[in-house]
Amino acid sequence: MKKKKKHKSLVMTNKMFWFAVPAFLMYFTFWIFPVFQLFRYSITNFNGINRNYDMVGFKNYITLYKEGTLFHAIPNTIIYAVVLVAVSNIIALALALLLNANIKGKGIYRTAAYLPTLFSAIVIGFIWSYVYMPGNGMIATIMDSLGMDGSKFNILAGFKSALYAIIAVDIWKCIGTTMIIYLAGLQTIDSSLIEAGKIDGCNGWQMIRLIKVPLISATITINVILSVINGLKAYDYVFIMTNGGPGKATNTLMYSVYKLAFTEQLMGKSAALSVVAFILIIAVTICMLIFMNKREVEM
Amino acid sequence: MKRRKILSVLLVTVMTATMLFGCGKKNDTPADTTGNSSGGEGAANTGSTGEAADSSEKVTVTFMLSGTLATEGEDFETEQMPRLVEKKFPNVKVEVTKLPDDQYYTALKTKLATGEAPDFMWVQPRYAGVNAVFPLAEAGYLTDLSDLKAAELVGAGVKDFTYNDKIYAIPCGVTFLGTYYNKNIFDKYGLSVPKSWPEFENVCKVLKDNDVQPIVMGDKDMYVMQFGLYQLAANMIYPENPTYDDQLRDGSVKFTDEGTWDKVLERYGSLYEKGYIQSGSLGLGASQAIQKFIDGECAMTFDGTFNLQAINSSGAADFERGYFPLPGNEEGEQLYTAGAPGAGPAIYSESENIDICKQILEYWFDSESDLYKAYESCGKFVSTNEGAVVEPLYEDFMKLYSEGNSWYWCNQAWPAGTENEMEALFGEMIGGAGTTVPDITKGMQNKLEELLAE
Numbered sequence: 215m216k217k218k219k220k221h222k223s224l225v226m227t228n229k230m231f232w233f234a235v236p237a238f239l240m241y242f243t244f245w246i247f248p249v250f251q252l253f254r255y256s257i258t259n260f261n262g263i264n265r266n267y268d269m270v271g272f273k274n275y276i277t278l279y280k281e282g283t284l285f286h287a288i289p290n291t292i293i294y295a296v297v298l299v300a301v302s303n304i305i306a307l308a309l310a311l312l313l314n315a316n317i318k319g320k321g322i323y324r325t326a327a328y329l330p331t332l333f334s335a336i337v338i339g340f341i342w343s344y345v346y347m348p349g350n351g352m353i354a355t356i357m358d359s360l361g362m363d364g365s366k367f368n369i370l371a372g373f374k375s376a377l378y379a380i381i382a383v384d385i386w387k388c389i390g391t392t393m394i395i396y397l398a399g400l401q402t403i404d405s406s407l408i409e410a411g412k413i414d415g416c417n418g419w420q421m422i423r424l425i426k427v428p429l430i431s432a433t434i435t436i437n438v439i440l441s442v443i444n445g446l447k448a449y450d451y452v453f454i455m456t457n458g459g460p461g462k463a464t465n466t467l468m469y470s471v472y473k474l475a476f477t478e479q480l481m482g483k484s485a486a487l488s489v490v491a492f493i494l495i496i497a498v499t500i501c502m503l504i505f506m507n508k509r510e511v512e513m
Numbered sequence: 514m515k516r517r518k519i520l521s522v523l524l525v526t527v528m529t530a531t532m533l534f535g536c537g538k539k540n541d542t543p544a545d546t547t548g549n550s551s552g553g554e555g556a557a558n559t560g561s562t563g564e565a566a567d568s569s570e571k572v573t574v575t576f577m578l579s580g581t582l583a584t585e586g587e588d589f590e591t592e593q594m595p596r597l598v599e600k601k602f603p604n605v606k607v608e609v610t611k612l613p614d615d616q617y618y619t620a621l622k623t624k625l626a627t628g629e630a631p632d633f634m635w636v637q638p639r640y641a642g643v644n645a646v647f648p649l650a651e652a653g654y655l656t657d658l659s660d661l662k663a664a665e666l667v668g669a670g671v672k673d674f675t676y677n678d679k680i681y682a683i684p685c686g687v688t689f690l691g692t693y694y695n696k697n698i699f700d701k702y703g704l705s706v707p708k709s710w711p712e713f714e715n716v717c718k719v720l721k722d723n724d725v726q727p728i729v730m731g732d733k734d735m736y737v738m739q740f741g742l743y744q745l746a747a748n749m750i751y752p753e754n755p756t757y758d759d760q761l762r763d764g765s766v767k768f769t770d771e772g773t774w775d776k777v778l779e780r781y782g783s784l785y786e787k788g789y790i791q792s793g794s795l796g797l798g799a800s801q802a803i804q805k806f807i808d809g810e811c812a813m814t815f816d817g818t819f820n821l822q823a824i825n826s827s828g829a830a831d832f833e834r835g836y837f838p839l840p841g842n843e844e845g846e847q848l849y850t851a852g853a854p855g856a857g858p859a860i861y862s863e864s865e866n867i868d869i870c871k872q873i874l875e876y877w878f879d880s881e882s883d884l885y886k887a888y889e890s891c892g893k894f895v896s897t898n899e900g901a902v903v904e905p906l907y908e909d910f911m912k913l914y915s916e917g918n919s920w921y922w923c924n925q926a927w928p929a930g931t932e933n934e935m936e937a938l939f940g941e942m943i944g945g946a947g948t949t950v951p952d953i954t955k956g957m958q959n960k961l962e963e964l965l966a967e
């Protein structure tokens with residue numbers, strides 16, 4: 215019987231794989247292992263302090279379902295993600311199209327649009343708390359100077375408005391990064407295709423809709439997926455600006471995880487909620503990826 | 514060829530092992546192992562209390578606590594305390610890490626879980642918060658300090674740090690919740706300090722009728738709701754049932770029982786209903802509310818002795834500050850204050866410097882020592898040590914406290930998280946989300962049962 219000839223690479227010989235072992239071990243120790251630990255903690259009643267904890271099976275998951283913790287946090291998280299994805303991508307794409315045109319001083323405009331990204335969440339949250347501050351805040355003062363009653367402006371205290379006020383801050387912060395990615399995508403478009411469009415009589419809108427947007431579909435996929443993940447993981451501005459309040463109006467999934475673990479010391483239950491969030495984020499991301507890739511091909 | 518293969522495998526194994534051991538714990542030596550001459554930590558662990566301090570070998574003691582740095586002058590914990598300890602014990606170096614509350618809780622938990630906790634850690638009485646003394650003592654993380662003289666010096670507060678008859682931390686005097694008020698505004702409208710709830714309501718009404726905002730609260734930071742509620746509970750719940758919180762734990766009373774927390778919440782909620790606390794308080798942060806008070810935009814604010822420095826900061830208006838306990842009592846009834854033993858230092862049970870840490874504590878809480886004098890004058894707490902000088906602003910409080918007319922803060926007896934549920938639901942009620950008082954008490958009871966079940 216003829217022995218099947220093994221394919222041998224001159225560059226990557228079999229023994230070269232041994233050199234990947236340290237990296238794999240690091241990866242296993244610091245990424246895979248902690249994730250498995252999270253699963254393990256989710257079936258315990260660990261309180262984060264006392265190491266004498268018991269295995270409680272799926273009790274944490276059942277309690278999360280029965281108490282409605284999941285159903286409180288998920289709608290807010292979904293609203294957060296949907297508004298963030300839609301608004302930030304539309305504004306960022308519009309900005310990128312504008313800043314890709316031949317206008318004077320576009321370098322300055324690009325820098326200005328990217329600037330908010332350079333600040334940390336804590337700084338931005340703090341600044342915007344003062345922008346939104348009732349009475350003496352920036353918006354209230356502007357309203358007063360325009361003859362409107364600024365004293366009634368109290369967006370973070372409203373049960374219906376607080377979540378959107380926080381999302382607006384997140385959009386303001388992340389728009390720069392999204393815009394830069396769109397800008398990079400727009401610059402990869404072959405100028406001959408634009409010229410061909412012009413010769414065929416395309417107007418500005420047709421140029422965007424029929425040529426530019428389809429050609430940056432891969433960039434749109436990246437930006438939408440990143441925004442979805444960012445939205446589903448929303449935590450920092452909620453923590454800094456409202457602490458989940460007023461009441462529980464801005465409780466997101468990640469903020470609930472934090473609150474369970476570090477305020478209520480229910481580390482096991484918090485781990486269970488993290489597992490649910492982990493699965494949810496992966497499922498949504500995969501679905502979005504499949505959908506967006508399909509759209510890319512169609513475009 | 515085969516030899517080269519073996520050599521490569523061996524090399525990879527050695528590299529991996531080196532890497533893993535390199536990442537491992539620096540020192541796995543158990544705390545009770547007697548050290549040798551290789552380091553000061555060992556020297557501190559020889560069992561003799563005097564040896565560490567007398568040794569010429571350097572000992573580094575770590576101290577982690579929560580709080581914010583002093584805005585004016587030297588900060589006690591990060592500057593004065595290390596300097597004075599090092600002056601007294603020349604071979605000891607104190608490394609202090611002071612973190613905001615949430616970061617401290619996270620850091621402490623992580624360090625405890627990895628066995629790398631600091632020698633000194635800042636703990637709260639009973640079950641108050643993540644760094645509460647009872648759960649930490651139960652988990653075996655704290656050293657028994659019952660043999661310290663310091664435990665006798667600090668007064669009755671030590672009982673809130675005593676678990677299974679052992680003392681696990683030394684409290685710093687007492688901290689009160691009260692009502693800071695603008696004396697100039699009170700004088701202008703001929704108002705005096707109220708001694709009962711009807712009198713307090715009258716003060717608010719007079720101010721409101723004269724277009725002065727009576728009270729400002731920064732409820733966006735929901736914890737401030739506790740400042741008013743606990744003062745009312747001290748007058749409306751505990752005098753009738755001193756063991757109320759113990760009974761909550763054994764299930765013989767419930768938050769939902771009529772005439773208890775429903776009355777407290779209704780009474781506090783009425784201040785919002787009548788506009789005595791400013792509308793839209795849920796959009797204002799705690800520091801922003803203090804700013805409004807010191808700018809003279811309102812007459813009162815509920816806050817603790819721990820915030821005196823911020824309250825005394827200069828603002829847009831120049832006025833004299835006063836402080837009184839919020840009277841939740843009816844006319845002719847005894848007034849009670851909400852005074853809790855302050856948090857204090859505890860020693861990590863696996864510390865290699867237990868003996869020297871105990872010596873530092875003895876020095877720290879000795880009324881005659883420079884360290885205690887510096888501690889007392891930092892103004893964050895009211896000293897209960899014999900002969901201590903009491904800040905004039907707190908005299909009424911201290912009188913009530915020394916007469917036994919004082920109750921601890923409710924959350925110190927509840928499992929951590931119960932108060933957060935109360936705040937969130939109370940926020941919904943005052944924000945007009947349709948939540949009612951029975952919804953709040955029901956939510957508190959459910960949360961309590963859930964947390965106790967864990």
